Amino acid sequence: MRVLIVEDQALLRDGLTRMLTxxxxxxxxxxxxxxxxxxxxxxxxxxxxxxxxxxxxxxxDEGLRAAxxxxxxxxxxxxxxxxxxxxxxxxxxxxxDGASAVGxxxxxxxxxxxxxIDAVGRVAAGATVMDPDVIARLLHRPDTLATxxxxxxxxxxxxxxxxxxxxxxxxxxxxxxxxxNLINSLFAKLGLPPSADHHRRVLAVLSYLDxx
Amino acid sequence: MRELGWLATGAAxxxxxxxxxxxxxxxxxxxxxxxxxxxxxxxxxxxxRRLAGVQRRRAAAVLGCPxxxxxxxxxxxxxxxxxxxxxxPGTWRDLAWLACQFIVGLxxxxxxxxxxxxxxxxxxxxxxxxxxPEPTGFDPAVLEWTGRSGPLxxxxxxxxxxxxxxxxxxxxxxxxxxxxxxAILLGPTTAARLSARVDxxxxxxxxxxxxxxxELRRIERDLHDGAQARLVALAMNLGVAEDxxxxxxxxxxALLVEARAGAGVALTELRDLVRGIHPPVLADRGLAxxxxxxxxxxxxxxxxxLRLHRRLAAPVEAAAYFAIxxxxxxxxxxxxxxxxxxxxxxxxxxxxxxxYDGRGGADPSRGTGLLGIQRxxxxxxxTLRISSPSGGPTTLDMRLPCAS
Numbered sequence: 104m105r106v107l108i109v110e111d112q113a114l115l116r117d118g119l120t121r122m123l124t125x126x127x128x129x130x131x132x133x134x135x136x137x138x139x140x141x142x143x144x145x146x147x148x149x150x151x152x153x154x155x156x157x158x159x160x161x162x163x164d165e166g167l168r169a170a171x172x173x174x175x176x177x178x179x180x181x182x183x184x185x186x187x188x189x190x191x192x193x194x195x196x197x198x199x200d201g202a203s204a205v206g207x208x209x210x211x212x213x214x215x216x217x218x219x220i221d222a223v224g225r226v227a228a229g230a231t232v233m234d235p236d237v238i239a240r241l242l243h244r245p246d247t248l249a250t251x252x253x254x255x256x257x258x259x260x261x262x263x264x265x266x267x268x269x270x271x272x273x274x275x276x277x278x279x280x281x282x283x284n285l286i287n288s289l290f291a292k293l294g295l296p297p298s299a300d301h302h303r304r305v306l307a308v309l310s311y312l313d314x315x
Numbered sequence: 316m317r318e319l320g321w322l323a324t325g326a327a328x329x330x331x332x333x334x335x336x337x338x339x340x341x342x343x344x345x346x347x348x349x350x351x352x353x354x355x356x357x358x359x360x361x362x363x364r365r366l367a368g369v370q371r372r373r374a375a376a377v378l379g380c381p382x383x384x385x386x387x388x389x390x391x392x393x394x395x396x397x398x399x400x401x402x403x404p405g406t407w408r409d410l411a412w413l414a415c416q417f418i419v420g421l422x423x424x425x426x427x428x429x430x431x432x433x434x435x436x437x438x439x440x441x442x443x444x445x446x447x448p449e450p451t452g453f454d455p456a457v458l459e460w461t462g463r464s465g466p467l468x469x470x471x472x473x474x475x476x477x478x479x480x481x482x483x484x485x486x487x488x489x490x491x492x493x494x495x496x497x498a499i500l501l502g503p504t505t506a507a508r509l510s511a512r513v514d515x516x517x518x519x520x521x522x523x524x525x526x527x528x529x530e531l532r533r534i535e536r537d538l539h540d541g542a543q544a545r546l547v548a549l550a551m552n553l554g555v556a557e558d559x560x561x562x563x564x565x566x567x568x569a570l571l572v573e574a575r576a577g578a579g580v581a582l583t584e585l586r587d588l589v590r591g592i593h594p595p596v597l598a599d600r601g602l603a604x605x606x607x608x609x610x611x612x613x614x615x616x617x618x619x620x621l622r623l624h625r626r627l628a629a630p631v632e633a634a635a636y637f638a639i640x641x642x643x644x645x646x647x648x649x650x651x652x653x654x655x656x657x658x659x660x661x662x663x664x665x666x667x668x669x670x671y672d673g674r675g676g677a678d679p680s681r682g683t684g685l686l687g688i689q690r691x692x693x694x695x696x697x698t699l700r701i702s703s704p705s706g707g708p709t710t711l712d713m714r715l716p717c718a719s
Contacts, residue, residue, distance in 0.1 A: 163599035188586050188595055191611040192604060211582045214575055 104128050104227060107149035109166065110185070111135035111158050119153065119213065126220045137165025141172035145180070151227040155210075156186040156193070167193055171200070178202045183226045185210050189236045191309070198231070198309060203302035206232035206265070225265055231305040232265035238308060255289040258282065263308050318486035319427060321373070325416065325493050326424040328366050332417030335359050339410060353397065360400055363409045367501050370416070374494035374501070385503035404504065412500035419496065423489040430482035437475025440468035523694040537588050545581035549574050597636050601626045605636050606657060615647050618656035625661065627717050634695055635666060635715055638688045642711050645684045646672035649709065661717070668713040675707030688713070 106128045110116040120130045133143045137158045144152050152173070158165040170182045183206035184197060194207050206226040212234065213219050222232050238260060251259065254275070261271045268286070272279045286304075290297050295307045342355040364386070371382040385405040389396045400406055436443070436455050443455055503511070556570040589595070597605035603621045610617035626632070639657060646655045654673035659666070688711070689699045697715035 157595075163595075188590065190596055190608050192596060192600075192608040211579055214579060 104150045104224075105131060106223065107131045107133060107144060107147050107152040109133055109135050109140065109144070109152060109154040109158070109169075111155060115155075115210070115213075122213070122216060122220070123223070128223075136160065137169060140165065140169035141176065144169065144173040144182070145176050149181075151181040151183060151223060153183045153185060153223065156184055164193070167196065170205075171196060174200055174202060174205065179204050179229070181205070181227045181229070183208065183223060183232070185213075189234045191237055194233060194237050194309060198306055201306070203231050204229045206230075207237065208232065208234045209236060222265070229302075230265040230267075231302040233263045233305060233309070235260050235264060238263045250292050251289055255285055255292070258285045259289055259308065262286065262304055265305065318490050319424075321377075321490050322420070322424045322427060322486060322493075324373070325370075325490075326420040328370055329413065329416035329418070329420035331362070331366070332413045335362060336410065336414060357397075357400075360406055360409075363406075363413060367409045367412065367497075370412075370497045371501050374497035377490055377494035378498060382498050382502045384501070385507050404507075408500050408504075412497065415496060415500065416493070419493060423486075423493065427482060427486050427489065430478055430485065434475045434478035434482055437471040437478060440471040440475070444468045519690075519693045522690050526690060534588065534592065537584075541584040541588070542581045545577050545584070549577045549581070552577065593633065594636065597632060598629075602632045602635055603659060605632075606639055606659060609636075609640055609643065610657070613643065613647065615655065617643060617647075618654075620656070620658045620660075623659050623661040623666070627666070631666075631695055631715060631717050634691045634697070635668060635713075638691045638697075638699075638713055638715075639668060639670065641684050641688050641691075642668075642670035642713075646670055646709070646711075650674040654708075664716065664718045666715040666717045668711075668715065670711040670713075672709050673707055675704050675709055685711075 104127075106123050108116060108119050108123075108130060109132070110119060116132065116135070120132070123130050131147060131149060133140070133147060135155065135158050137160060140154075140158070144154075152170075154166040154170050156164055156166040158169075167184060167186075170184050174180050174182060178200065179202040181204040184193075185208055186193070187210055189207060189209055197205050197207055204226055206222060208219075208222060212222070226232050254277075257275050258271055261274060266274070268279050268282045272282045275282075277285075287297060290307070293308075298304050298307060338355055338359050342352045342359065344352070368384065371384060375382045385408075387399050387403045387405070389399050447455075552570045552574040556567040556574070559570075560567040594605055594608070596608040601623075603623045606621060607619060610619050627635070639659075643655060643657060650672035654671070656669075656671040658669040658671075660668075685699070685701065691697075692699055692713055692715060695715055697713060700712040701709070702712070703709040
């Protein structure tokens with residue numbers, strides 16, 4: 104798998120390169136500069152691009168804008184956006200085109216190497232992966248806490264992280280059947296339309312967050 | 316007619332001038348001798364300030380902008396108070412204004428009434444000539460001037476119409492003139508205005524310096540107690556793990572897991588700290604987006620009406636953002652998260668911010684939150700108005716100058 108890394112901090116770029124190479128991935132880099140970045144990502148045709156949000160020249164949200172632009176040019180181009188902080192506002196922008204194969208994670212998540220490699224693989228394979236922090240607030244709302252059981256909360260979080268029913272079942276040690284039951288019941292409680300497609304499910308949860 | 320009424324009142328206000336000025340002229344030398352002169356002087360000053368106060372309000376209504384009163388704050392103690400009154404330029408400017416007002420007020424009224432009377436006589440001159448064909452003891456002036464000549468009285472008709480037009484148009488200018496006179500003599504002098512402004516700026520600058528100093532202390536404490544302490548523990552864990560890795564691989568692994576968890580917590584704390592200093596979205600996208608992100612991150616639903624489509628100066632954006640964040644936090648705590656709304660309207664010169672919640676009874680004197688908002692805004696000449704009747708709703712109305 105060919106991974107394109109766009110990261111201006113040398114320490115993190117080298118760390119990522121080492122880590123991804125160790126897991127058998129083919130790593131390419133491109134100058135970490137927001138100017139013309141979207142075109143360069145599209146031109147390199149990677150299996151997945153890992154892009155830092157904050158890049159030169161203005162060190163604000165160049166990476167995010169480039170990711171959105173590149174995916175507008177090539178819908179469904181797999182991109183994993185890394186950030187020092189997650190904002191639901193930005194998650195919404197990444198998901199606005201409705202195409203899947205997109206991820207938005209805190210940089211901290213690279214510390215958990217296996218989970219991070221897993222996330223890279225899932226985005227490359229077309230999944231939608233959102234950082235747990237994106238939906239963390241929902242789980243802290245008194246009204247949501249009152250409606251959802253702990254199990255349903257766990258399932259919701261794992262779903263937003265882009266896991267399949269099987270992966271969720273393995274993580275919380277229940278059968279796939281009961282995972283799909285839990286999903287049905289929590290979707291009913293939040294008033295969301297049921298859907299089997301993972302990407303659609305993430306969108307539904309995030310749009311619930313926007314309008315709740 | 317309204318203007319004539321205004322002028323009549325103006326003349327009445329100037330009316331006591333000769334009496335009051337004469338009393339001042341008598342009372343000042345008399346006061347050197349004893350208490351009676353002082354009492355008269357105090358009475359005159361009191362009367363003068365009342366008249367000036369009335370004229371200030373009338374002038375403000377005419378000019379459409381307030382005419383602030385310039386008097387110095389009197390201290391307690393009658394001697395000190397007397398010294399302040401004597402040394403206050405406002406006292407003497409009042410007297411100067413009163414003298415002018417007497418002349419101008421009376422003059423304006425006489426002029427206007429005279430113009431109307433003159434116009435009436437001129438227009439009716441031909442009729443008067445017919446009604447009074449022979450000279451009488453009370454002949455109107457027009458008949459005497461024209462010697463009851465037919466053509467001359469007819470010529471006076473258009474003159475009368477001209478006078479009527481003048482009598483109609485002149486009063487509004489006289490009204491504005493008198494209001495300007497009051498604004499110039501009764502308002503604070505430029506020096507007084509500047510000195511008040513300097514006082515205000517000194518106070519807000521002190522508050523801003525204090526606030527930034529205490530903010531720096533808080534950041535230092537947070538770093539010292541939080542991230543720094545966690546990094547020390549992390550380094551220690553790694554050091555121990557390095558020592559025991561050959562003899563006790565399982566123990567070393569446990570320490571490494573602990574070290575990684577510690578690093579995660581340190582990162583979270585640093586992120587929260589950065590957010591508190593300057594929210595990243597504010598720097599990236601500006602105030603409207605930052606307020607939207609604030610609402611999205613809030614544990615409760617916050618209604619938004621954002622009518623701001625440009626970037627403002629960074630310090631103004633930060634002040635507005637933190638004022639809104641504080642107000643929203645207060646509103647949620649206060650109302651339990653029901654019906655919190657934020658409105659942001661850019662009027663080119665001023666940013667109007669309203670934060671609304673359904674409950675009432677917020678006490679501005681209690682709680683450091685509102686004081687903090689006030690302090691943040693006042694550093695930029697912004698204002699905060701709180702309306703919170705006991706039955707609700709509570710509205711925080713903030714205004715921040717933001718001309719680019």
